[in-house]
Amino acid sequence: MRARLLPHPLLTLLLILVFIFLMNEATPGVVVLGIVLGIVIPLLTAPFWPGRPMLKAPLTIASYVLIVLWDIVRSNIEVAGIILFRPADRLRTRYVTVPLDIVTPEAIAVLAGTITMTPGTVSADLSADGRALLVHCLDAGDPEGAVAAIKARYESRLKRIFE
Amino acid sequence: MNPVIEAVVAALILVGAFFLLVGALGLARLPNMMSRLHGPTKATTLGIGSLLIASIVYFTATRGSFSVHELLITLFLFLTAPVSAQMLAKAHLLRSREEQSRVTPTGRPADWATLAKGTHDAS
Amino acid sequence: MITIAIAIAAGAICLALGLTLYRLVVGPDATDRVLALDTLVIEAIALIVLIGIAYGTGMYFEAALLFAMVGFVTTVAFCKFLLRGNVIE
Numbered sequence: 001m002r003a004r005l006l007p008h009p010l011l012t013l014l015l016i017l018v019f020i021f022l023m024n025e026a027t028p029g030v031v032v033l034g035i036v037l038g039i040v041i042p043l044l045t046a047p048f049w050p051g052r053p054m055l056k057a058p059l060t061i062a063s064y065v066l067i068v069l070w071d072i073v074r075s076n077i078e079v080a081g082i083i084l085f086r087p088a089d090r091l092r093t094r095y096v097t098v099p100l101d102i103v104t105p106e107a108i109a110v111l112a113g114t115i116t117m118t119p120g121t122v123s124a125d126l127s128a129d130g131r132a133l134l135v136h137c138l139d140a141g142d143p144e145g146a147v148a149a150i151k152a153r154y155e156s157r158l159k160r161i162f163e
Numbered sequence: 164m165n166p167v168i169e170a171v172v173a174a175l176i177l178v179g180a181f182f183l184l185v186g187a188l189g190l191a192r193l194p195n196m197m198s199r200l201h202g203p204t205k206a207t208t209l210g211i212g213s214l215l216i217a218s219i220v221y222f223t224a225t226r227g228s229f230s231v232h233e234l235l236i237t238l239f240l241f242l243t244a245p246v247s248a249q250m251l252a253k254a255h256l257l258r259s260r261e262e263q264s265r266v267t268p269t270g271r272p273a274d275w276a277t278l279a280k281g282t283h284d285a286s
Numbered sequence: 287m288i289t290i291a292i293a294i295a296a297g298a299i300c301l302a303l304g305l306t307l308y309r310l311v312v313g314p315d316a317t318d319r320v321l322a323l324d325t326l327v328i329e330a331i332a333l334i335v336l337i338g339i340a341y342g343t344g345m346y347f348e349a350a351l352l353f354a355m356v357g358f359v360t361t362v363a364f365c366k367f368l369l370r371g372n373v374i375e
Contacts (some may be wrong), residue, residue, distance in 0.1 A: 018235065021232050021234060021235050022232055022235060023232075024231060024232040024344075025228075072205075072208070072209065075205055076205050076208075076209040079185075079189070079201055079202065079205045080181075080182065083185055083188055083189040083192070083202055084185060088192065088193060088194045091193075091194075091198060093197065093198050094265075094267075095265060095267045096267060097267045097268065097269060097270055099270055112245065112249060113246070114245075116204060116244070116245035116249065117204075117205070117244070117245060120201065122200050122201060122204065122248055122252060123245070123249055123252075124197070124249065124252035124253065124256060125249075125252065125276055125277050125278075126276050127269040127271055127273050127274065127275055127276060128273040128274055128275065128276045128279040129271060129272070131269075131271055132269045132271055134266060134267070136197045136198075138198055138201045166287075169287050170287065172288055172339075173287045173290070173291035174291075176288070176291045176292060176295045176336070176339070177291050177294060177295060179332065180295035180296075180299055180332075183298065183299055183302050183328075183332055184298045184299070184301055184302045184305075186302070186325065187301075187302035187303070187305040187306045187325060188302075188305055190305065190306055190309050190321065190322065191305040191306070191309050196315060196317055196321075199309075200321065203324065203325040203328070210328075211328055211331060211332055211335075214332055214335050214336065217339065218335050218338060218339055221288070221342075222344060225342060230344070232344075233335070233347065236335075236347075236351055236354055239351070239354050239355070239358075240331075243354075246358075246362070247324055247358060247361040247362060247365070250366070251317055251320060251324075251361070251365055253365070253369060254316075254317050254320070254368035254369050255315070257368070257369055258317065258368065259315070277369075
């Protein structure tokens, strides 16, 4: 019964929160309408959500979000410095290949997004079998170090969250 | 309004505008497409994020009630910026022979999804 | 103080729009132009939010949100077209 009415509890919670944010007030009427939408929308869009990704280790999720936010700020300052003060011919741009240990599609999507938002790296492509990520570095003095940092800092945490 | 809050809002607005300008400068002056991708995806997200935080602080201070709906735009842009960056990278990779010669190997039997035959949008 | 900050920020964002327009015109590749369009949308959102603060009204929030959504869909549609030569299959 619960599984049929609420196939995706996390999606329901997210929809309610987004609706309250959108209305910008938490009056009873808004909350009730948000709950109704949160129940109806997942049921109507059920065909688009075949799997149900499991989230484990809530503390790791919180630390992951904080680490990524901090890295976004750091990366912005770093990239701003490169754009403003580095002559274009002294940039060491190159591609690196990051072999993946995680297999869940959701985890890989989050990792690719994180890589794009963090210091000097943009994820460009995934291998056809989904086991390696192509990453473009704006300024890589030490390619192996960059790959090791991505794996240790983000991938190990995502593995604990999703798998 | 409280002068401290006023100073915070003004500083956040200036920081946001600075990062937007730096992002556009990167777009205009970096030498090739893939490095140009770095400027807008990063600098603009923090630029717009800091402007929206300025808006949250300003409206919370002037109206006296907590205003959070700007967070939705920030969240939306943070979720979509990596997606559009990756789509652009894939499109560029597919179109440019020169770029394809720079790519490192996958280290696996399968090639990169964009370059493998018949599976252009496999990922 | 906020008024001065808004004036400086509006100037900086207009300069950023100019630089982005330069990239949009110069190219050289179609992906550069799509990237420039994507950046133009983000700068337009910034201007809308700035106007909202300047006039002290929340009226502009919906415009900014809609702009963000339409801009994202446009970028993805352009990229899909460049990748496949087709948007909806």
